Amino acid sequence: MKKELFGKRGFLFGNEAIVRGALESGVGYASSYPGTPATEIGDTFAAIAKDTGIYFEWSVNEKVALEAAAGAVFSGIKALVSMKHYGLNVASDSLLPLVYLGCPFVVVVADDPGSWSSVQAEQDTRWFSRLIHVPTLEPSNSQEAKDMTKFAFQFSQKHKIPVLVRLTTRICYSKSLVNFGKIKKGKKKGKFVKKEFKLGSAQTVALHKKLLEKLKKIRKDCEKSKLNFIEEGRGKIGIITSGVAYIYIKEAFQELKIKLPLLKLGFSYPFPSDKVKNFLKNLKKVIVIEELDPIIEEEVKKFSKKIKIYGKDFFSEAGELKPEDILVNLSKILGKKIDRNLSYNIKNYKEPEKRIPFFCPGCPHRSTFYAVKKALGKKIFAGDIGCYMLGVYEPFRMQDFVVSMGASVGISHGISKASGQKPVIFIGDSTFFHAGLPSLLNLVYNKANALVIVLDNRWTAMTGHQPNPGSGLTGMKKETKIANIEEIAKALGVDFVKTSNVWNFSQFVKDLKQAYSIKGVSVIVAKGECRLAFIRQAVRKGIKLPKFKIKKQDKKLEQLKDFGCPAIKKEKGKWLIDKDLCWSCSICKQLFPDLIEVEK
Amino acid sequence: MKPFNLIVVGYGGQGILTLTDIISKAALKQGYDVKEAELHGLAQRGGSLDCHVRFGGGIHSSLIPRAKADLIIALEALEALRACYWVNKNTVVLINSKIFRSSLNMKKILREIKKFTRKIYVVDADEIVKKETGNILGVNIFMLGYALKKKLLPLKKENVWKAVEERIRKRFLQENRKIFEKSFKY
Numbered sequence: 001m002k003k004e005l006f007g008k009r010g011f012l013f014g015n016e017a018i019v020r021g022a023l024e025s026g027v028g029y030a031s032s033y034p035g036t037p038a039t040e041i042g043d044t045f046a047a048i049a050k051d052t053g054i055y056f057e058w059s060v061n062e063k064v065a066l067e068a069a070a071g072a073v074f075s076g077i078k079a080l081v082s083m084k085h086y087g088l089n090v091a092s093d094s095l096l097p098l099v100y101l102g103c104p105f106v107v108v109v110a111d112d113p114g115s116w117s118s119v120q121a122e123q124d125t126r127w128f129s130r131l132i133h134v135p136t137l138e139p140s141n142s143q144e145a146k147d148m149t150k151f152a153f154q155f156s157q158k159h160k161i162p163v164l165v166r167l168t169t170r171i172c173y174s175k176s177l178v179n180f181g182k183i184k185k186g187k188k189k190g191k192f193v194k195k196e197f198k199l200g201s202a203q204t205v206a207l208h209k210k211l212l213e214k215l216k217k218i219r220k221d222c223e224k225s226k227l228n229f230i231e232e233g234r235g236k237i238g239i240i241t242s243g244v245a246y247i248y249i250k251e252a253f254q255e256l257k258i259k260l261p262l263l264k265l266g267f268s269y270p271f272p273s274d275k276v277k278n279f280l281k282n283l284k285k286v287i288v289i290e291e292l293d294p295i296i297e298e299e300v301k302k303f304s305k306k307i308k309i310y311g312k313d314f315f316s317e318a319g320e321l322k323p324e325d326i327l328v329n330l331s332k333i334l335g336k337k338i339d340r341n342l343s344y345n346i347k348n349y350k351e352p353e354k355r356i357p358f359f360c361p362g363c364p365h366r367s368t369f370y371a372v373k374k375a376l377g378k379k380i381f382a383g384d385i386g387c388y389m390l391g392v393y394e395p396f397r398m399q400d401f402v403v404s405m406g407a408s409v410g411i412s413h414g415i416s417k418a419s420g421q422k423p424v425i426f427i428g429d430s431t432f433f434h435a436g437l438p439s440l441l442n443l444v445y446n447k448a449n450a451l452v453i454v455l456d457n458r459w460t461a462m463t464g465h466q467p468n469p470g471s472g473l474t475g476m477k478k479e480t481k482i483a484n485i486e487e488i489a490k491a492l493g494v495d496f497v498k499t500s501n502v503w504n505f506s507q508f509v510k511d512l513k514q515a516y517s518i519k520g521v522s523v524i525v526a527k528g529e530c531r532l533a534f535i536r537q538a539v540r541k542g543i544k545l546p547k548f549k550i551k552k553q554d555k556k557l558e559q560l561k562d563f564g565c566p567a568i569k570k571e572k573g574k575w576l577i578d579k580d581l582c583w584s585c586s587i588c589k590q591l592f593p594d595l596i597e598v599e600k
Numbered sequence: 601m602k603p604f605n606l607i608v609v610g611y612g613g614q615g616i617l618t619l620t621d622i623i624s625k626a627a628l629k630q631g632y633d634v635k636e637a638e639l640h641g642l643a644q645r646g647g648s649l650d651c652h653v654r655f656g657g658g659i660h661s662s663l664i665p666r667a668k669a670d671l672i673i674a675l676e677a678l679e680a681l682r683a684c685y686w687v688n689k690n691t692v693v694l695i696n697s698k699i700f701r702s703s704l705n706m707k708k709i710l711r712e713i714k715k716f717t718r719k720i721y722v723v724d725a726d727e728i729v730k731k732e733t734g735n736i737l738g739v740n741i742f743m744l745g746y747a748l749k750k751k752l753l754p755l756k757k758e759n760v761w762k763a764v765e766e767r768i769r770k771r772f773l774q775e776n777r778k779i780f781e782k783s784f785k786y
Binding site for chain 1: 611612613624625628633634635636637638639640641646647648658660661662663664665666667668678681682684685687688689701702703704712715716730735736
């Protein structure tokens with residue numbers, strides 16, 4: 001139970017505030033798939049679900065999560081689904097028709113400007129608002145995240161339409177005080193209502209027309225909405241903004257001792273054109289400040305030909321906006337001096353060497369990459385989304401491409417067919433369940449030649465150890481059936497399937513060699529629990545694990561460089577194992593039984 | 601009060617998020633408005649991490665603007681250098697002398713930091729904590745206590761300890777109490 005979420009007010013992350021907003025709206029059903037920066041919305045639901053009587057699940061992917069939430073709505077229960085931006089790419093296939101069908105629920109999507117935890121593309125979900133025709137809210141802090149979630153539930157009910165709440169990384173992971181409203185007890189069990197959600201296929205155009213009519217009404221509400229507000233100021237230059245940029249502008253106003261007229265858009269789709277026109281009436285110039293793409297800017301350009309617009313020519317489309325970006329550019333545009341010596345820092349600061357993230361000590365993935373290197377040498381290596389992406393760095397350099405969830409398998413199929421070469425595919429357990437099943441079936445069905453290594457560490461580890469179908473636990477920590485990857489692969493018709501224990505190194509190497517030698521599709525399930533999860537358990541249970549030390553210095557130990565364990569290092573010409581870092585995986589001792597021993 | 605701007609840096613796994621949370625909670629106990637910014641995700645695996653805490657009045661952004669920090673608490677020295685992005689000539693930089701996976705040495709790092717501020721404190725927190733407890737788990741708490749002792753952090757000791765008690769698991773409390781008290785003796 002999260003104490004901060006209850007009482008009169010709480011010090012909350014944006015992600016937690018979303019959950020509080022849902023509690024104040026009578027939510028009965030929540031679903032998600034873990035993905036930074038949205039993960040903690042699900043984590044928070046998971047922590048409070050049992051005590052509040054809400055149903056929560058980690059679904060196998062975002063599309064299923066969204067569909068499941070819609071199913072709850074079809075049964076008369078208020079629902080919320082959350083995901084990171086890429087998740088909406090997967091889920092959008094179902095969200096478009098659900099808008100036509102008028103399914104009222106709340107979809108929370110977190111973008112990641114700056115790609116702090118995202119490798120695929122810097123994506124601006126506000127385009128989806130336009131593609132999907134879904135009313136969109138953009139909170140600027142935790143209080144707004146809570147309040148807008150509540151508003152989203154009300155609004156979705158009023159207009160019978162999904163409502164999107166768009167977050168960004170800094171909203172998700174900033175904490176501030178949130179004043180709470182009353183918790184509303186919602187229905188937890190409902191009944192499927194037959195007539196309300198008819199099949200759309202025969203009447204798609206008719207439903208489209210109906211939606212457009214609905215959007216007109218929604219736009220009227222949006223024009224009047226208090227979520228879009230003007231703050232009075234001096235002068236003929238105004239600012240239009242949304243999201244996190246708003247609070248950075250306030251910060252810059254303070255520093256520059258200025259106060260320009262400001263229009264803040266919290267309800268940004270459908271676009272409140274009249275409100276914006278009205279705001280521009282007395283202005284000569286307008287500065288549009290928004291993170292990522294120039295969406296507001298393009299809207300404003302449509303109807304303000306005479307006004308000078310400053311936008312993406314000052315505030316970059318790529319990367320996140322920082323408070324100083326806004327401060328410096330406002331100072332440039334307005335010719336206003338910054339009252340402190342910022343330029344010294346800008347002139348003299350150079351970022352020192354970047355820290356390359358690495359596999360934790362004892363990480364099962366290290367054993368896997370090292371074993372593959374030993375067993376197979378250089379091959380085509382397909383990577384996927386998860387901690388094992390770190391295999392792209394030294395000393396392994398064993399991912400030739402990483403594209404999107406499950407794409408390791410899909411792309412390898414094309415390579416196998418087009419080149420006749422045999423790719424080696426790395427895919428994690430959760431990613432396999434998320435998007436690997438159809439593409440594995442495609443490998444088999446369309447007769448590819450490839451080795452698939454499922455790195456089965458039992459958890460969705462990178463996002464903080466959420467359970468997945470392989471963990472045997474649901475999102476509400478109830479025991480459930482464990483999906484057996486080996487049996488799944490066999491059922492799909494894979495030619496060779498074997499489960500390997502990553503902690504038995506020499507056998508693991510043999511298994512890999514055998515699997516690769518077989519023509520057709522082979523699957524190795526590389527089993528080894530995430531060491532972080534394992535160590536936490538061991539500490540909790542008070543289990544003492546053996547530490548290792550170098551028994552004898554030897555030239556052969558140079559090979560440890562290729563193993564890349566952060567606990568093993570060479571100091572003043574001598575190899576040593578850092579006891580504080582060693583997490584007892586024993587692989588180094590298996591590699592050099594004569595040179596490394598258990599510390600007594 | 602004019603906002604106090606603190607940045608806690610280090611690499612993933614050093615207990616930075618815990619330390620930040622404790623400081624925020626202590627500031628809340630003291631009646632301040634508080635804003636905090638952090639990041640989650642891959643940083644856990646040894647990446648650089650910077651967490652921002654601001655308390656006092658008139659704060660909008662949770663991120664501290666460039667060159668506007670009052671205090672940097674660095675659990676590792678290379679990260680202290682990286683944090684100079686937020687340092688001006690009045691900023692105090694408190695550094696744990698540890699260097700983790702870097703080609704730079706302490707002398708070089710300090711020389712670089714001195715270009716931004718002369719107000720630097722260096723303490724061998726890893727060494728001290730290891731001597732006291734046999735491991736380095738409590739380095740974050742040591743640095744916190746040390747900052748209080750040197751009056752670098754305008755928070756009351758009792759509020760900070762209350763926040764520690766709320767945040768740290770019971771079975772680790774005794775060890776952390778020991779480290780916290782020791783930090784006032786250095």
